[in-house]
Amino acid sequence: MSASANAFRATALSLSIALVGGFAVAPRPAAAGAFDDPAEREARWGAIAEAIFKDRKRVDGEGVVGLEAPQRALDAALVPMTLTLSDKTPIKAIYLVIDDNPAPLAAHFEFGPAADPSRIDLRVRVNVYTNVHAVAEGADGTLYETVKFVKASGGCSAPMGMSDEEAMKGIGEMRLKLAQGESGEPQRATLMIRHPNFNGMQMNQVTRDYTPARYIRTISVSSGDAKVFDLSTDISLASNPVIGFSYRPQGEVKVSVLDSADARWDKSFPAPTAHLGD
Template sequence: MISKNLALNIGASAALIMAFNTAAWAEASDQLWPVVKEAFFTNRNIEEVDFIKITGPKRAESGAQVPVTISIDKPQSDANAIKSLYVIVDANPIPLAATYHLNEALGKFELSTRIRMETDSYIHVVGEAADGKLYMSKVAIRAAGGCGGTVDNDEATVRATAGKIKLQVENPIKVGQETPTTFIIKHPMRTGLQRDLVSQGYVPAFYIQKAAFTFNNKPVMNVDFGVGTSEDPYLRFSFVPDASGVLQVKAEDNEGTAFSNQVTLTN
C-alpha cells in the first residue's frame, strides 16, 4: 500500500519535480526517482528485478499517447504473487499514472496500455507482493507535451459519448487457457492542466477513475486510473477462465458517473 502521507508528500515532491523540469534534459534523467520514491513509498526498500518488465518506445510519437507494456514473469497463482502494480512517470506533474490490483485469474500477467508524458522521463513500475515487499523495473522514454496543451472539444458532444465501452474477447474460449481481452472506454481523460482554447482558463479534471473486471462475479483485475492515463483508456491483457460465463467491467469517473459492459463467453 502506498504511504498514508501521500497527499502531503506529493505536494512537496511536485514542487521539486517542477524545478527539475525547468532544466532542458538531453534525455530522460533518473535524478527525480529518489524524490518520487520517497513521496509514494516512504522509507521502504524497492528491489530492481528482472521478473517485472516495462517496455516502450525510445521516443514516443505523441506525448499524449505513449504505448507501454508491463509483464510479470511469475504466475498470479504463486503464493507470493504481485498483488498491486504502480505505474509512475517520474517527470509528470502528477506522477502516478495508474494502479493495477491483480488477481489469480490473470495467469501470467502481461498488459499493454497508453500513458501521458509531459517530458522525457523514466517510467517506473513498482510491484507489491503478497508479503508486502516491493520490486521494480524501469524504462526511459522521450516524449513531450502530453499533460497540458489546449482543449477545444464541444463539451456537449464530449459528455454525450464519454463512457462508451468496447470489450473485445476472443470467443469461443478455451477453459484453463489465457484468453486475450481488449478494453477501450471513450473518455477525454482531462488532466486539469489543460487550458480552454478560447478563455485560456484551466479546464477541470475529468477522467475515468476506476474500473473493475470480473468473470462470473469473481474479481479479475481492478484499476485505479490517474490523469496520466491517455485519452480513451486502452488495456489489453489476458485472463484464464475456469468455465463458460460472463466477463463484466464496471467503470466510474471522478464525478461519480458509472459505466458498464459485459460479454458472454462460451467454450
C-alpha cells in the same frame, strides 16, 4: 470507493502537491526533463518511492517485471506502455510511475484470482523527458523494480483536437474485444472506455480557458464472481483509455468505472465462447 482506491488517491494527491515540480507547486517546463542528470533523476525517484512505498525495500526486477515503452514517443498524449510479469513469481499488484509527470503515480493494478497478470497494455500522457518506473509487488510483499527513460514532452497539456462538448459525447460507453485463443488458456481482452480524462491542464482552443479536470479514478474488472483486477489511476491516463489484459474466464465479464465527478458506469459482457486458435 474502496480502501485501496482511497489510499491511491491520498498518495497521488500528496505526490502532486509535495514533490518539487508537482503541478500544485509549479509545472515543469516541457523540456525540463531533457536536462536532468542521472543524479537528479535518482533523487526525484527516491522521493517518489518514499512517498508511495515508505521504508519498504525494493529489489532489481530483472526477470520478474518488464516495462516496454518507446524511447521517443510519437505522441506524448498517447504513449503506449506494456507491463510484463514472469509467471515464476506470484504477483499481486503493480505500480506504474511516470516520475516527472505532475501526478507521478499513474496506475496501480491489484490482481484477483481470475487474473493472468502476464501482460498489461495501456496508454498514458508524458509531460517531459522522464524516467518511468514499474514496480511489481509479489505475493510475499517483495517489491521488484524496473525503469525506462522516455523522451516525450507536452502530453499533459496537449488538447484533444475537438471541442469539450464533442469529447464528452458518449462518456462512459465501453467495449470489450476478445482475441481468439485456445480453449482452456487465459483469454486476451482489450477494454475500451469513452472518457476524455480531462486533467485540468488542457486549454480549450476556442475559449482559451482551461478545461476543468474530470478523469477516471478507478476501473474494476471481474469474471463471474472472481476479480480480475482493480485499477486506481489519475490524470496521467490517456483520453479514451484502452487497456489490454489477460484473464481466466469464470463467466461474464463485468466492468465498473468511477470518475472524479463521482459518475459511475457499469457494464456486463457475455462470457467468451470456447474456441480453438488457428
